Structures are given as structure tokens and as C-alpha cells.
Amino acid sequence: xxxxxxxxxxxxELMYRPDDADVGQLLRAHRExxxxxxxxxxxxxxxxxxHRPAGDELSNQLWELYALSRISDYLLELGCPDGxxxxxxxxxxxxxxxxxxxxxxxTFLSExxxxxxxHGHQFSPFHHEIFAVETDESAVTATLQxxxxxGFRFGELQFCRAGVRVRAPSWLIDPDVATQSTLHFTFRxxxxxxxxxxxxxxxxxxxxxxFTRFYEDGDGLHLNWDGMIDIGVDTPLLPEGAVDPNEGRPxxxxxxxxxxxxxxxxxxxxxxxxxxxPFEDRLTLQSASWPLATDAII
Numbered sequence: 001x002x003x004x005x006x007x008x009x010x011x012x013e014l015m016y017r018p019d020d021a022d023v024g025q026l027l028r029a030h031r032e033x034x035x036x037x038x039x040x041x042x043x044x045x046x047x048x049x050x051h052r053p054a055g056d057e058l059s060n061q062l063w064e065l066y067a068l069s070r071i072s073d074y075l076l077e078l079g080c081p082d083g084x085x086x087x088x089x090x091x092x093x094x095x096x097x098x099x100x101x102x103x104x105x106x107t108f109l110s111e112x113x114x115x116x117x118x119h120g121h122q123f124s125p126f127h128h129e130i131f132a133v134e135t136d137e138s139a140v141t142a143t144l145q146x147x148x149x150x151g152f153r154f155g156e157l158q159f160c161r162a163g164v165r166v167r168a169p170s171w172l173i174d175p176d177v178a179t180q181s182t183l184h185f186t187f188r189x190x191x192x193x194x195x196x197x198x199x200x201x202x203x204x205x206x207x208x209x210x211f212t213r214f215y216e217d218g219d220g221l222h223l224n225w226d227g228m229i230d231i232g233v234d235t236p237l238l239p240e241g242a243v244d245p246n247e248g249r250p251x252x253x254x255x256x257x258x259x260x261x262x263x264x265x266x267x268x269x270x271x272x273x274x275x276x277x278p279f280e281d282r283l284t285l286q287s288a289s290w291p292l293a294t295d296a297i298i
Contacts, residue, residue: 008067024104035112045155047215062210075105090134093179114152126288132165133175142168142290158214174266182273227282245277
């Protein structure tokens, strides 16, 4: 099947209409074309060699999937707007849930061919994005309280995580840090700061950003599969001649940032938004709980 490169960018730009526009109706009108485009990206469904020439066909496919991830981010932003949460929500960083728009996100991604998941039996930062935190100082681990929106996979490739409410002691998950720190590998989340590799580029160049590959297969959970720096060992392993942009930063915090895609423990470093750079780090795990077990690292 031939890939129609640029379609998901076009659809993303079509979504910018007056506030009274029906985004769900727009997406339904383009459902079949979007499903066909996603199906053409099938080579991304399974983990492949990290070492590949620049500008190859896989890069084009990753650019296209990145554009679809922007649509997902926009819909999640609509589904988690700024506002007062309900009293039983916990700490949310000043955001609330909009079930109608969250349903648009779930329906569109399901209908174009992504596989829905919740991973509802236990909290896993690989599978879950923290939206809300209930603090329990008597706890010793983080536990899953509620899945607020589902995650989605594209074969073995994780497309987006499920949103969750968790319970944890503040030394393990600080409620303010976990809900307000910079969310990396993410284009937008309303008032929450985000950082992905398109930020800072021009209006056209930014669309040459590759989708970040997090895979789950029989060999484990592969975080940022294309990263060149292995942080599974206490002294990170770099290719010969490479420079580590996070040199000198604590290895446990680098793993924390890559696993959660943000920092969740206090104190929050003042330079975490602009100077921390998790995009070159790579990690493979047997499982992902929090706190992260040492023997989980492969």
C-alpha cells in the first residue's frame, strides 16, 4: 500500500477551526482515508534495527506517524483543559477532564486501526501518563487508582499512553512535580510545559520530526529505541566519539525522566525544561513499576 505522505499534517491543520466547530465530525469525515494511511505505515508495527541511513523510507514513515501523534496530543489537550477538577480527583496541576472530547480521541484512534489498552492491573509508567495524584504517606509504592483514558498501540509500537490517577507517598511521586513538570516526547498539553524535537523549528521544518519509538515485545519494554546512549548501566554507554548531553546528571533521575517522560520526584531541577535532554537516552526493561526495581533493567 502506498503511503500518502503529508496527510496527517493536513488533517491536523484542518482541525484549527472556530471554537464551535465539531472536531469529532471532521475526523469522522476523514476516517477511511486516515485508516488507509495508518495501514500503509505497517513496517513500524515491529521493532527494527536502530542503525539506518538518514532520510530512508523509515524516516518518512516516522514523520507521518509523528503528525498523527500531534492530532492525538491536540485531542488530549481538548480532553484535559485548564480548570478546577472534582474534589475526589487529587492533584491535577490545575486541569480537569472533559469526557466528551476524551471520547473523540478514543473513537478516532480506535476507528482508524490503533489497538486500545488500559493496562489496568497495576501502575506502569511505560503504559501510563500521570494525570492526577492522590498522596498517601503510608504507602511504599505507587498504585493505580483509575484509568481516565485508554492508551493505544500500533502493533508492538506504543502510540500513546493511558492517562491515570495514582496513589503514592510524596517522596516517590510529588503531586506538583508529577503534574506540572515538563512532559517530554510530547508536543502539547495545554498549560503544562512540553518538549519534543519539533520545538524551535520553523513552520515547515518541524514536520520533519520522527515519532519516538517505545516498543513492547517478547524481549521487553524498549524505551526510546532509537536513542544512542544506553542508560541501563550506571556509567552510560555511548558510541565512540559521541557526546552525552546529560553528562553529570544522576543516572536514577535520567531513568526516571525517560520512564515517566517527565520528572516525578522533588526537588525539580530549575533547568529541567530547557537543559535536560532525554532524547538520546535508551533503556530496556523487563517490567516498569515505580519505584523502578534494579533487576527490571535488562
